[in-house]
Amino acid sequence: MRFVLTALLWLLTTVMLAVAVPAVWAQQNVVSEQGYADLAASAATDTRLQDAMADELTTQITALVADRGYGLNEMLVHQVAAAYTGNAGFPGQFGQANRIAHRWMFTDDIPHANTDDQWLIDIAPMLSDPSLAATLGNLDLDVPDTLMVPVTVPSPELRPGRLQTIATWGPWVSIGTAVLTGVLALLTLASSRRRGKGLAALGVSALLVGAAGWAGLEVANRYVDDALNRTEGNFRRIAEEMVIHAEDSLHHWLNLTLIGGVALVVIGVVASMLGGLRRQPELTGGVER
Incomplete structure (x- = not known):
């Protein structure tokens, strides 16, 4: 039963992390006017x-x-x-x-x-x-x-303030997903029988999210190209450079996620090994007695 709970918490953590990374990035770099x-x-x-x-x-x-x-x-x-x-x-x-x-x-x-x-x-x-x-x-x-x-050709889909709802709720969504991801990660660790394995599992979550993010950006490129086709004249070239720069920024975030995942996996494996070495003398001593 504990294993099932831990697995469920790990799955939820992975899903929330997959939402939190792009949500926080978008809030910081797109939704925020200063960003x-x-x-x-x-x-x-x-x-x-x-x-x-x-x-x-x-x-x-x-x-x-x-x-x-x-x-x-x-x-x-x-x-x-x-x-x-x-x-x-x-x-x-x-x-x-x-x-x-x-x-x-x-x-x-x-x-x-x-x-x-x-x-x-x-x-x-x-x-x-x-x-x-x-x-x-x-x-x-x-x-x-x-x-x-x-900047764009005339389109009935474009109107002033169309994304005002995102600007209103974006900060709350980004903060909420980040906090919820942290809480679920802590619960996953708390429910794990071995903290080392729990850390390694969270590292795997980060690796999955980082890899999925890279793959998702490749798939999204064709939709980005459709959006760029709505821009006019020189602004098409300007928009392309803006998109390239934004993708580089998101790639940087995904790379940090991957690096964090590798670090957690390494720490988790080392902790598990040290824990195993610490338990081995206790088991050996028990047999001798």
Whole structure:
């Protein structure tokens, strides 16, 4: 009966750990506005994202100038934009721009949204950067306070605040799953006849979850590609780099899970061996007596 209880607790622990790892990662890096901005800023250090953003800024600057009756050398504009996206201040501004994109999807705080079927991002802060503003200033052009450009093609599935429920309950779910996983792990240890074997079993749980996570990401890639097909123009390339960076971050978490699993298995095996050596003299002594 005790074995059945321990096995059940171990199974529940494994399932909860499989839920907790992606849930906590998603809360920290996607659902959290600060976490998402930090993820975007980190991704913006990649040269491929910088090149894609320079192309988009070139397009927007050229269109802005054309609307005011001017013409600019597009190659020169691209050189200026590339210099801007390559400087140290760009990642922070890219992260800030993604804050507004995050609010569009996760909250109803979207005062500048002018459409309800496309995901928008405000690039006005980037165009207001001194290195870019100086180029536009020579033409007596003012960058608007906000310049919302669409990230995705129009879709009835996209609307402001669609993921607000996730933003509300995400923190509770991530905390709850993490705490419940810890409680179940402790109960599994408490019900085990041998603590060493219990630790090793929990290590196996972590190894299973880490391996399943890697496999799950491979399967999810095709669905990610479908989502990327909804992005427009240069933002497709930008979104691809963001996804790659997010996957690298989740892979890091899964690797830590695997490392933790290996450590628990090793500790459990060593503890079992030491326990066996400690019990052996007692058994031998009992036979001699």
